[in-house]
Amino acid sequence: MCGIVGYIGDGNASDIIIEGLKKLEYRGYDSSGIALYKEGKIEVRKFKGRIANLEAAIEREHFTSTIGIGHTRWATHGAPSDANAHPHSNTDHSIAIVHNGIIENYVELREWLIKEHGIAFISETDSEVIGHLIGLYYDGNLLDAVNKAVDMMRGAYGIGVICSKEPDKLIAVRKDSPLVVGLGEGCNFIASDIPALLKHVRKIYLIENNETVVLTKNDVKIYNADRKEVKRDVFHVTWDADAAEKEGYDHFMLKEIYEQPKGIHETLNRRLDENGIVKLDGISLTKEDLEGFNKVYIVACGTAYHAGLVGKYIIEKLAKIPVEVDVASEFRYRDPFVDDKTLFIAISQSGETLDTLAALREAKNKGARILSVVNVVGSSVARESDDVFYTWAGPEIAVASTKAYTTQLMCMYLIALYMGHTKGVIDMELYHRYIDELQKVPDKLRDMLADETTLMEIAKEQYKLEQVFFIGRGLDSAVSFEGSLKLKEISYINSFAIAAGELKHGTIALIEPGTLVLALATQDRLFEKMLSNIQEVKARGAYVIGLAKEGNRDIEKQANRVIYIPDCMDDIAPLLSVVPLQLLAYNIAKLRGCDIDKPKNLAKSVTVE
Numbered sequence: 218m219c220g221i222v223g224y225i226g227d228g229n230a231s232d233i234i235i236e237g238l239k240k241l242e243y244r245g246y247d248s249s250g251i252a253l254y255k256e257g258k259i260e261v262r263k264f265k266g267r268i269a270n271l272e273a274a275i276e277r278e279h280f281t282s283t284i285g286i287g288h289t290r291w292a293t294h295g296a297p298s299d300a301n302a303h304p305h306s307n308t309d310h311s312i313a314i315v316h317n318g319i320i321e322n323y324v325e326l327r328e329w330l331i332k333e334h335g336i337a338f339i340s341e342t343d344s345e346v347i348g349h350l351i352g353l354y355y356d357g358n359l360l361d362a363v364n365k366a367v368d369m370m371r372g373a374y375g376i377g378v379i380c381s382k383e384p385d386k387l388i389a390v391r392k393d394s395p396l397v398v399g400l401g402e403g404c405n406f407i408a409s410d411i412p413a414l415l416k417h418v419r420k421i422y423l424i425e426n427n428e429t430v431v432l433t434k435n436d437v438k439i440y441n442a443d444r445k446e447v448k449r450d451v452f453h454v455t456w457d458a459d460a461a462e463k464e465g466y467d468h469f470m471l472k473e474i475y476e477q478p479k480g481i482h483e484t485l486n487r488r489l490d491e492n493g494i495v496k497l498d499g500i501s502l503t504k505e506d507l508e509g510f511n512k513v514y515i516v517a518c519g520t521a522y523h524a525g526l527v528g529k530y531i532i533e534k535l536a537k538i539p540v541e542v543d544v545a546s547e548f549r550y551r552d553p554f555v556d557d558k559t560l561f562i563a564i565s566q567s568g569e570t571l572d573t574l575a576a577l578r579e580a581k582n583k584g585a586r587i588l589s590v591v592n593v594v595g596s597s598v599a600r601e602s603d604d605v606f607y608t609w610a611g612p613e614i615a616v617a618s619t620k621a622y623t624t625q626l627m628c629m630y631l632i633a634l635y636m637g638h639t640k641g642v643i644d645m646e647l648y649h650r651y652i653d654e655l656q657k658v659p660d661k662l663r664d665m666l667a668d669e670t671t672l673m674e675i676a677k678e679q680y681k682l683e684q685v686f687f688i689g690r691g692l693d694s695a696v697s698f699e700g701s702l703k704l705k706e707i708s709y710i711n712s713f714a715i716a717a718g719e720l721k722h723g724t725i726a727l728i729e730p731g732t733l734v735l736a737l738a739t740q741d742r743l744f745e746k747m748l749s750n751i752q753e754v755k756a757r758g759a760y761v762i763g764l765a766k767e768g769n770r771d772i773e774k775q776a777n778r779v780i781y782i783p784d785c786m787d788d789i790a791p792l793l794s795v796v797p798l799q800l801l802a803y804n805i806a807k808l809r810g811c812d813i814d815k816p817k818n819l820a821k822s823v824t825v826e
Contacts, residue, residue, distance in 0.1 A: 219291055219303070219317040220238060220241025220410065221241075221288050221408065222237035222241065222288075223377040223406070223432075224237075224387075224404065225288070225386070225404065225405055226283060226404020227404065228404060230253055230281075230282045230285035231251060231253055231282060235268065235272050236250065236253055238268050238271075238287050238289045241267055241413050242289055242411060245817050246267055246290075247266070248277075248290045248292075248297050248299070249264065249268045249270070249288060250262060250263025250271060250287065250290075250303050250304050251271060251275065251304070252285055252287075252315070253282035254282055254379060254381060258311075259306070259310060259312070259313050259768055262274050262280075263303065264299055275464075275814065276396070276499065278468070283434075284379060286313060286314075286379055287304075287315065287405075288302070290302055294323070296341070304494040305344050305345040307351060307355075309352070309386070310348065310527070311352070311381045312348055312359075312378065312380045313348065316375070317376075317394045318374035318375060319343060319348060319372045319373055319374075320347065320374065323343035323346045326370070330349050334353060337680075343372075344463075347374075348369075350365075350366035351814060353366075359380045359382075359386065359388060360429070363388050363429065367390055367392075367429070372393075374394055375392075375396040377389050386432065388430065389424070389428070389430045390428070390430075391425070391426060391428055393426060393571060393575075394569075394570040395410060395597060396409060397415035397421050397422040398424060400421070400422065401418050401420075402622075403434055403435060403779045404417075405437055406418060406432075407430070412612060413501075419453055419454045419455075420451045420453060420596075421451065421452040421744060422437065422824035423595045424439065424450065427442040427469065428440065428441055428442070431593055444652050446753070452595055467807075468807075468813045469615040470555070472775075472813055473614070473619045474619045474796065477619065477624075477796065478658075478666070478800075480610040480620045481662065482659040482819065484609045484610070484624045485627055485655055487609060493649060493652045497631065497635050498605075498802060500606060501604065502588070505641070507560075507636055508640060510560045510586070512538070512542060512560075513539070513561075514542075514560070514562065514580065515528050515541070515543070516544075516548050516573060516577070517564035517565065518545045518572050518573055519572070519702065520621070520702060521566060521590075521621075521623070522564075523695060523702065524622055524629060525699045526695035527695045527791050529542045530695070530788075531629055531633040532633040532636065534788070535633040536643075540800055543576075545575070549635050553580075553582070554581055555579075555580050555585045557559050559583075559586070560585065561581075561587045561588070562588050562632070562795055563577045563587065563591075564590045564625055565591050565600055566613060566621040567591075567592070568589070568593040568597055568598040569593070569596055574601070580801065583779055584601055586601045590604050591607060592609075610624040615813070615814045616707075616819050617703055617707050617816065623795065623796070627655070630655060630789075631636070634652070637667070643825055651788070654786045658792050661782075661783040661785070661805055662792075662793065662796060664783065665796060665797065669804070671778070672804055673804055675780075676801060676808055680805045680808040682733050684732065685701070685710055685711070686712075686714070686724075686733070686759075687700050687714040687716055687725075687733075688735070689716070689749075690717050690718040690740060691787075692791050693738065694717070696794050697714040697735075700795060700798030700802070701714035702804075703802040704798075704805065706819060707802055707803070707811055708806040708809055709817070711813065717826060720753060721753070728757040729758060732757075732758065732759045733760050734754045735762050735764065736750065736764065738772055739765060739782065739794050740766065742787065744765075747772075748771065748772065751763065751796075752775060756777060762777065762779070763776030763779045764779070764781075764797065765779060765780075766790070767783055768784055769783070782794050782796075
């Protein structure tokens, strides 16, 4: 949930580390800090708030160093403060650490360190125990001390460590939290995510679980859990670093909304052969494999979970196999019925979502075949899966996911079509109709994005409200959950989504005069039922904004305002209907003065449970 960067070489470590932290600020931004070796000792500077506070302090002091570690934090243990910010040190400040993750047994370790060794703690964090443990075990060999400390800890961690008594090395450890090593000329780097390093290196080591890395400026050694040195192939990063810049947009979120036509086009057309038949890259799910599955589990969190809800509908319809969708944080705690006849589909934008990763491992241990849908090449979820289907969304920086969601949806359609075609259970005329409709989506989205007038008007009328309801039926219900999430996470409005047919079973009691209700009605076969649901809330005084396909003008008789999407197949509508909801949330948040790319209390990659 936090960002870490480390550097060792001949350059100015402070400039390089702060520059890298800025690329990771989407991972955490309530405090930041840096530890640098200078003139025989480690200097630590850390501050509550954004990285700009740290940067200003370092510039005032003209810090230069050739080795250091930095951190940008999203608080889990202890409120945002200077004291709780990373890096943390041992008692004599000869060792400094940065940490991404959670130390689950930190309370017992902290009590042991205080009672048995008289160590005084200055923060409320779980991470501080790491520095003290390493300091306790240090006897002239930093690697040995780190290993002994790691043996004491339970939890998830990506750790960077430096020591004033061994200023020629930087040590890093990974367990369930992302970690990469950048390979330079006369310098080397660590980071919790690749964008932090792209300005300097393209050669990367992807560090595996339970591995420890020792970096000097000219060498990198990787050790496994048995302390044996292992060799690692170099991963060459091919993406364009400029893709992570705003390119003139006010916010990354807006840029990424407008990148959706391209992302959807790439995700689709990379997987179609000359005859319009879906090819799932190197995925080797045969007809025999698919016929051997008696169930599909789709497991994910947040926005990815909402993509899974659409995936369930489409896979069941086109592949004729039962699908269960589960929240990853609940999946492994209910002893799910999973075996070698289960296809487990994990969806994660970052590929580092810890709950999803833990659920994946649980399913794998029970014999399931693992297919992951991820955006980040070489991520943990991707590496631990049997098959990987990349979304090709490109780097997504804003915390509120947009293009990752729509490309995940496209992946769900392609997986369902592939399964149905391979099993021979879908009519080919219908198959090609789906492909034709999907191929039209990018252009339809471009047309929609060309005119935001209605959405801007609605935003100006409604941005001061503090409660909003989203309702829909069928696939509209699934999209309602995502539209509601987008609004609440960036505008902080209390937003609630519910299947429209459930209104009468309790929720309608909350509808009062003036209550804003967004009613999604893009499903032709459910259109009349949605009109009835709109009448129900209107009768209680609700102000209704409808969302429908062009041509379904009857909704204007019931709704106060209407947003239209281009006509399409019912099943394809989620790819179109979610976009105006994203833009509405964006415009409302902007009018409310919210920090859209970095909403409070949230981080882009959730690497803790």
